[in-house]
Amino acid sequence: xxxxxxxxxxxxxxxxxxxxxxxxxxxxxxxxxxxxxxxxxxxxxxxxxxxxxxxxxxxxxxxxxxxxxxxxxxxxxxxxxxxxxxxxxxxxxxxxxxxxxxxxxxxxxxxxxxxxxxxxxxxxxxxxxxxxxxxxxxxxxxxxxxxxxxxxxxxxxxxxxxxxxxxxxxxxxxxxxxxxxxxxxxxxxxxxxx
Amino acid sequence: xxxxxxxxxxxxxxxxxxxxxxxxxxxxxxxxxxxxxxxxxxxxxxxxxxxxxxxxxxxxxxxxxxxxxxxxxxxxxxxxxxxxxxxxxxxxxxxxxxxxxxxxxxxxxxxxxxxxxxxxxxxxxxxxxxxxxxxxxxxxxxxxxxxxxxxxxxxxxxxxxxxxxxxxxxxxxxxxxxxxxxxxxxxxxxxxxxxxxxxxxxxxxxxxxxxxxxxxxxxxxxxxxxxxxxxxxxxxxxxxxxxxxxxxxxxxxxxxxxxxxxxxxxxxxxxxxxxxxxxxxxxxxxxxxxxxxxxxxxxxxxxxxxxxxxxxxxxxxxxxxxxxxxxxxxxxxxxxxxxxxxxxxxxxxxxxxxxxxxxxxxxxxxxxxxxxxxxxxxxxxxxxxxxxxx
Numbered sequence: 001x002x003x004x005x006x007x008x009x010x011x012x013x014x015x016x017x018x019x020x021x022x023x024x025x026x027x028x029x030x031x032x033x034x035x036x037x038x039x040x041x042x043x044x045x046x047x048x049x050x051x052x053x054x055x056x057x058x059x060x061x062x063x064x065x066x067x068x069x070x071x072x073x074x075x076x077x078x079x080x081x082x083x084x085x086x087x088x089x090x091x092x093x094x095x096x097x098x099x100x101x102x103x104x105x106x107x108x109x110x111x112x113x114x115x116x117x118x119x120x121x122x123x124x125x126x127x128x129x130x131x132x133x134x135x136x137x138x139x140x141x142x143x144x145x146x147x148x149x150x151x152x153x154x155x156x157x158x159x160x161x162x163x164x165x166x167x168x169x170x171x172x173x174x175x176x177x178x179x180x181x182x183x184x185x186x187x188x189x190x191x192x193x194x
Numbered sequence: 195x196x197x198x199x200x201x202x203x204x205x206x207x208x209x210x211x212x213x214x215x216x217x218x219x220x221x222x223x224x225x226x227x228x229x230x231x232x233x234x235x236x237x238x239x240x241x242x243x244x245x246x247x248x249x250x251x252x253x254x255x256x257x258x259x260x261x262x263x264x265x266x267x268x269x270x271x272x273x274x275x276x277x278x279x280x281x282x283x284x285x286x287x288x289x290x291x292x293x294x295x296x297x298x299x300x301x302x303x304x305x306x307x308x309x310x311x312x313x314x315x316x317x318x319x320x321x322x323x324x325x326x327x328x329x330x331x332x333x334x335x336x337x338x339x340x341x342x343x344x345x346x347x348x349x350x351x352x353x354x355x356x357x358x359x360x361x362x363x364x365x366x367x368x369x370x371x372x373x374x375x376x377x378x379x380x381x382x383x384x385x386x387x388x389x390x391x392x393x394x395x396x397x398x399x400x401x402x403x404x405x406x407x408x409x410x411x412x413x414x415x416x417x418x419x420x421x422x423x424x425x426x427x428x429x430x431x432x433x434x435x436x437x438x439x440x441x442x443x444x445x446x447x448x449x450x451x452x453x454x455x456x457x458x459x460x461x462x463x464x465x466x467x468x469x470x471x472x473x474x475x476x477x478x479x480x481x482x483x484x485x486x487x488x489x490x491x492x493x494x495x496x497x498x499x500x501x502x503x504x505x506x507x508x509x510x511x512x513x514x515x516x517x518x519x520x521x522x523x524x525x526x527x528x529x530x531x532x533x534x535x536x537x538x539x540x541x542x543x544x545x546x547x548x549x550x551x552x553x554x555x556x557x558x559x560x561x562x563x564x565x566x567x568x569x570x571x572x573x574x575x576x577x578x579x580x581x582x583x584x
Contacts, residue, residue, distance in 0.1 A: 017540070041537055047546075047563055054514075054544055061533060061545045073532045082354045 008081070008107050009168055011191045012036050016078035019043070021065055021095070022085030026053035030092065033058070038079075055143070058082045064092045077103045085188075086110045088142040093155060099192075100161060106192040113184045114148030119183070133186055149181060149188040156192070165191040203209050207281045209266030210290060212239050212274070214304065217296075217341045222329035223333060228420050229324035234312050236338050237304030238296035240263045241280060244344070249579055251344045252286060253335060253371075254295040255352030255359035257429075258485050259477060261303035262519050264295040264473035278560045285569040286446035290576045291348060292475040299334050300476035300485060309478050310408070321407025321480050322570075328355070328492045331510055332362045332428045339370070348575055350511075353377035353557035354524060355485070361532070362454075364493070364509035371576050375568065377516040381494040381535070387523060390430055391486040398479045399425045407480055421470030423482060428469050433520040436477045437462060491582035495535075502535035512542035516564065518556035544571070 006056045012018065023042025026049070033040050044050050046135045063071075066089060076173025080103030086092045087110055091173045099106045111133045118138035121129035124173050128138040136143065149168070156163055168177040204214025216237050224228045238261045244251060256266050256335075263352070265280035267273055280293055297303040300323060308323040338345070348404045350360045350371045379482045383391075398404055401419030405412045429437075445458035498505035513536055517529035526547050536543040550556040550566045558565075 040539055041543075050546060051566060051570055054567060054574065057574055059542055059544055061543070062539070062547045063530075063545075071530065074536065076538065079279075169325075 005182075007169075008189060008191075009035060009108075011105070011107055011165065012038060012079055017040070017076070019072070019077040019080045021051075021069075021082040021099065022088075023058070023060065024083075025028060025049045025051065026056045026058045026060065028083055029053070029058055030056050032081075063094055069095070072098075072102045074101055074106060079103055079105050079107060081107045083107075083109045083125055084111065087145050087147065089145070092145055093159065095157065095159065096155070100194050104193070106162070107190070108192060109151075109187055109189045110147075110152065111143075112149045112168070112170075112181070113146040114150065114182050115186050116183045128143065129139075135185045149185060152188065152190070156190075160194075161192045164193055206307060207283050207383070208273075208277065208283045209241050209334050210584060212241065212263065212266035212268055213429050214239050214262055216304070217338055219334070219341070221338045223330075223337070225330050227325050228326045231306065231324070234306035234334065235304075235310075236299070236300055236334065237308075238294060238338060239264065239266075240295075240342075241265055241272075241293040242291050244292040244342075245579075247579075247583055248344055249346065249469055250290065250348050250576070251292045252340070253339070253347050253350045253357035253363075254280070254286075254293060255331070255335070255350065256295065256298065256360060257352070257354040257356045257423075258482075258489065259473070260297075260302065260356070262295050262297040262493070263303075265293070269536045276558060278558075279565065279568065280382070285565045286351065286572060287569070287576070293573070294338070294344075298331045298334060300331075300369070300481060300488070307478065308480035308484065312520065316361075318410045319480075320410050321483075323480065323484060325487060326484060327488055328358050328362045329366060331359055331488075331583055332483065334361070334371070335363075337344040344374060348574065349373035349375055351375040351377070352379070352483055354379060354491055354554065355492075357524075358489075358494075361494055362492075364511050364513070365505060368508055368510040371511045372578070373512050373514065373571075375514045375516070375571070376523045376529070376532060378518055378529070378554055379522055379532070380524050382492060382496075383490055384528075388490045390426065390491055390523070394426050394486060395483050397422040398425065398483060401479075406481060407483075409479065410474075417471075417474040418478045420477060420482060421467075421474040424477070425466045425470040426475040428473075429466065429521050431527045431554040433522070433551055435551040436555075438554055439551070441465060458547075467581050502531070503538035506536050506539040506541055509536075509539070513544070515543060515545040516557070516566075516567070517547045518552065518554070521554045521556060524555040 018038040018040045020042040023029045023044050024090045026190050032038050041059045043061050045064050050060050080099040089095050117131050118129035167189045168181040168185030214237050218235045220233045222232050224230045263274045265274035273385045282289050299305050300307050308319045312319045319360035330489040350363045352360045357376040360376050361375040363371050385422035398419035399418035403414035404416035446463040495502040495505045515529050515533045533545040545565050552559050
């Protein structure tokens with residue numbers, strides 16, 4: 001799920017403290033540690049993914065994001081990162097609040113459900129979209145909250161979350177992303193603050 | 195706190211026959227309580243081969259009732275208490291590591307303890323053995339480390355009270371270990387935990403043969419009290435589910451009789467009685483009192499304004515913390531507090547919570563996820579050793 005082209009590096013201070021929520025097999029966390037020497041911790045619940053993190057020499061903590069993050073003190077991390085996980089959480093809005101409590105800055109990436117492929121899947125076939133990025137059937141998908149980047153921005157404004165920067169990844173045709181992200185962005189990437 | 199695992203058969207890749215060694219420490223050792231031991235001896239086993247750089251040594255710290263016979267088969271034919279985890283190709287791989295496990299002072303399997311002679315009096319210490327603390331065990335293990343000419347442990351590993359020792363090592367000698375593996379442990383005991391230990395001590399002290407701890411002088415033996423203490427302890431190391439699965443309401447010799455005949459004994463009762471009796475044959479009552487008190491008084495952050503993150507600020511090693519879902523003596527929450535404190539202190543730590551219905555005893559028992567995770571972590575330790583030797 002992790003896209004190598006997600007341009008978050010510029011938002012990460014070298015040697016800062018970083019918490020990666022739902023770090024998966026640790027590929028992204030490993031890269032951020034190698035590239036920016038961050039002091040990084042990843043939270044994950046899948047045993048196989050945790051094993052892969054251990055093999056990669058990462059600090060991986062078994063913790064279920066759906067059960068809260070109360071064990072982390074306020075402002076205890078410079079950056080709290082969540083890559084492609086928000087849509088799989090029971091209460092994404094509450095986790096978002098927690099991220100901003102724990103981190104000075106947050107980075108969130110998620111699949112844009114408004115992408116033309118998913119739209120047309122639903123519009124033309126009349127079926128819930130199954131795409132490369134959302135590769136599950138409706139009944140067994142971990143992605144229980146599907147939303148577009150516009151939905152996300154509405155939530156941010158409702159909860160008074162500052163969007164410092166945003167960027168979109170995905171279209172094969174250069175420029176279409178920024179021209180009309182609503183249709184062409186596969187992945188939305190946000191840099192957030194309180 | 196370990197229960198006896200000698201009933202389990204030796205799995206494949208056993209180390210085979212193991213022979214204990216002894217180290218005589220002929221200098222006085224100051225204890226935290228202010229007393230000192232004029233000299234002491236440690237009995238220990240080692241497995242695997244110490245490399246040329248003397249950098250691949252792993253210290254195994256035993257728990258309340260453990261001993262130095264951790265793996266392989268000893269002269270009495272007994273399989274070590276952590277044989278599932280230590281051996282060639284196992285999670286703690288003796289093809290890669292030199293594994294050291296002492297019996298700790300105050301215990302009763304050959305190292306200096308209450309049943310040993312006090313050189314000052316020429317009589318057994320008995321209940322006059324000084325109160326020892328986890329820090330004293332670490333100090334004594336440091337003597338053994340010097341004796342074996344080991345500069346730095348590749349890892350210090352322990353479950354329960356053993357995990358407390360591993361944490362204590364990281365603060366007492368931060369530059370003498372690269373990794374600490376802290377399994378089913380806690381930074382300090384809960385009130386409930388202390389209460390269970392007090393009940394166990396009371397059971398021993400209530401035995402008429404205990405004679406205020408002077409049973410060696412009276413040539414009596416408080417076996418009944420010790421058995422009862424162990425039954426209480428053993429029960430708390432298991433979970434309701436595991437007991438239910440293993441014994442349910444089974445009665446020896448078949449179903450509960452419905453006639454006027456004598457009611458049968460529940461299998462869970464005969465199991466616990468057996469465990470208690472067996473334990474009372476092999477353990478010393480004064481040692482049990484001494485070591486349970488040591489558990490009660492362990493408090494990692496006490497000397498650091500009760501701030502565990504401040505305490506761990508002194509550590510230099512990396513940590514692996516492991517808990518078990520059904521452990522209610524040293525619950526996952528205790529391990530999570532350790533992990534959170536280490537993160538607050540900015541230390542390298544990984545934490546895994548193993549799904550198990552085996553209670554606290556799970557740390558001693560085979561479990562594929564637990565074995566895999568420890569194995570992967572120690573492969574990393576071994577790779578680091580290889581990299582640093584290049």
